[in-house]
Amino acid sequence: MNELIAPPLPFDMKPRAREAVRDLKLQQFVGSATHLKDIHRGGIFDRDFGHDYDALRTVARDTKQHALDHLDELLEQFIANARASGATVHAATTGAEACEIALRIARAHGALSCVKSKSMVTEEIGLLPAFEAAGIKTLETDLGEFILQIDGDAPSHIVTPMIHKDRVATAQSFVRELGARYTEDPTELTMIAREHMRGLYRAADIGVSGANFLLADEGAAVICTNEGNFDLSVGGPPVHIVFVGIEKLIRGARDLAPFLKLLARSGTAQPLTVYTSFVRGPRRAGEHGGPKELHFVLVDAGRVGVLASEKRDLLRCIRCGACLNACPVYRKVGGHSYGSMYAGPIGAVLTPELERAQAGGGAGLANYADLPRASSLCGACYEVCPVKIDIPKFLLHDRARLRERGLSPKSEGAMLRLWRWLAERPMLFRLAIGAARLHARLLGQKDGSRAWLRAAPGPGAGWTQSRDLGMPTGERFRDWFATHAAKRDTKRGAR
C-alpha cells in the first residue's frame, strides 16, 4: 500500500500538514482549484435549482437515509436481481477478503493484465498491490490516476486525484515512463496517454471498477465518469469485477435522479457527468462486446460497523468531493495530510470511524487523533453537502471522545479550564482581555492600516509559525457597545 494514503499507525498529521503549508506550488494549485470549483458549484445550483436547491438536498438526504435504514432488504433484492441477470455476487468482510476473491477470479481465467477505472474502494482495500504481488499488471485508466500510478504517487482528492500535481511533473513522468517527447501542453499530454492506453484496453484479460450506485430493483451498478474509461474497460476484457461498498445501494432507478442531479453539480459543476453507465449483467446472447462474466464484490470493510453506530449518516456520502473544495483546512494542507484516500472533512470523520469499525474498540480515534481537530468547525462542509451530512457535529463528537479518553493534548484541557475560570469572573476577564490587547499592540507590527503579530510568544508560537495573526484594531467591542447603548437610551428618552 502507498504510505501516503495508508500510513503507519498511529498517524501523525502535523509533519505532513507543515510540509504542505510550506509547499508553494501546492498552495497555489490546491488553493485556487478548490476555490474555483466551490464557486462554480454554487453557480450551477443557483442557475438550475435556485431556491429549490435545499429541497433537492433534503430529498437526497432522506432517500439515502431510507436506503440505509432498510439496507438488509435492499441487499437481498440486489443479490437476487443481479443473479437473475447473470452476474455473480460475492461478499467480503475485509479488504483482504475482497482482494482474495478478485485473485481467485483472476487465477481461474489465467489473467495477467487488468484495466481499472477509478474507484475509491479499491484504493481502500489495496487491490493494486495485491494484483501486482500476484503478477497481474494493472493499468489505471482514469487520466489523473494513471499519472499518479506511473509516478508512484497517491490520490489527494476524491474527484480530482492529481489536484496537487502540475503539467511539468506530468510531462517529466511521461518522458521517463512512456518514452514520450517532452511537452507541457495538457491536450498533447492527454493524447499521449490516450494512445498509450488504447492498445492496453484491447489486450487486457480482466476489467475492474468501482460503482457510484447500486440499484436493488435492477440488480445493476451505475458508474459515472467524464472520460469514458469505464465503458472501455468493461467493454473489452472477457471478465469484469465491480467492487462496491454496500452503502452504495438505493432502491433502484426510480430513486436515482436526485443523486445524479446533485453528484456532478456538486463535484465539478456539470449537469451530469459525461458518461453515466448502467451495468446489468454480462454480455447477452447475440450481443457484440461486453464481458462474458460479471462479478460484483460487495465490500463491508467497516461499513456494517458504521451502519450500526450513531454515525450511520456518514454512509450517505456519495463521494462528490464538494466538502473538500469548500474546506479552508483542506485548501491549505492538501489531501495527503489526511493519511487516507478519503481526505478533507468527510475523510476526517470517516477514516477514524472505518478504522474503529474494523480494528475495534478505541483504535479508530487513537490512530487518527489529529483528524477531528483538523477543522475550524466553520460549517462550510455541511452547507455544501448534497446529502446534508452534519460533518461538524461528528467532528465535535469525536473531539469529545478524544477528551474523555485523555487523547487530547494536555494544553488544550488547561486552556479550556483557564477560559472557563476567567469567563465566570467578569472583572478578571475584562482585565485579562485588556492585558492581552496591550501585549498584542506592543508585539504587533504595523503594515498599512493593520497590525500583524508575526511571532507569538509561548504556546501561541504554533499559530504564527506559518501565518501572521491579525491584531485587533480600533476600539473594543465592549466600549463600542457601551457607547451605542448610551446613545440609544438617549434617543429613547428624547422620544
Add this chain to the structure above:
Amino acid sequence: MTAPHEKSRDEVANNANERTDDGDRAIDALLARVRAAVSAQPVTVAEVPSHAVVRRIANDASDLAGLFETQATAVGMRVTRVHGNQVGGPSTLDAEIAQTLARLIDSHAGTTGRAVVAVKDRELARIAECAAGARLASNTDDDLLFGCAVGITDVDAAIAESGSLVVSTNYRIRNAWITPPIHIALVRESQVLADLVDLFESRQDALDAASTTIITGPSKTADIEGVLVTGVHGPAAVEIVLVA
C-alpha cells in the same frame, strides 16, 4: 468466509460448486450482520420522499426538441436539425438524413476513414449504411471499433433538460458510441424526454439492456491543471442529427 487456502488454477476453475458454496456462506453472513446493524439504530426516515422537486422541466414544456438542442450544445455536442423541407435540398426526409450523414462522415473521416453503424432502428440503419457507403466497417471483425474513425448510432431516448443521449447495448454494437474518435447520433424528435426523471419513471425498458449509457457531451478530462481537454478516452466530438 472460510479461510482461503492455496489451490492450483485448474483446481479452482474446476471447483465452481465449492466456490459458490463458499460465496453463499459469505453472503448469508453479510446479510445477517447487516440485519443486526440496521436494527441497532432507529429508523429515521419511514418513507422515501416525493421527487417532485427533482424535476426541473415541466412535462408540458412546449418545445422539447428546441430545449434539447440548446442543452446538448451547452455541454459541447453539435446538433444538426433535419426537417425534410430544406429549400433546394433532397425531396424526402430520408434523403436529407442520408445527405447530412454523408456530409458529417466526410468531414470527420475523410475519404479513407471507416464508419461503424450500430443502429437499432431498421429504417435509420438502412439510411446510415447507405450514407457510409464504401466506408462501412464490416462487423464480423472483433477489433472493428478501434479501427473506425466514426461510430454511428441511434438512441433509446434523449433528455431535454440535460441535453443527454441514452444509448443501450440492445441491438447495438457495444461501445460503438465511445471507441471511435467521432460519434454521430441519430435522434428523432419524438424520442426526446423532458427530464431524467421521465427516463427512470416511464422508460424502464431503456435500462433493460446489459449496458446502458447516458451521454452528456464529448469525453472530457481536466485532470492536468484543470485545463479542459476533450477526447481523452471516448470521442472528441459528438454530432447529433435531430430528425423531425
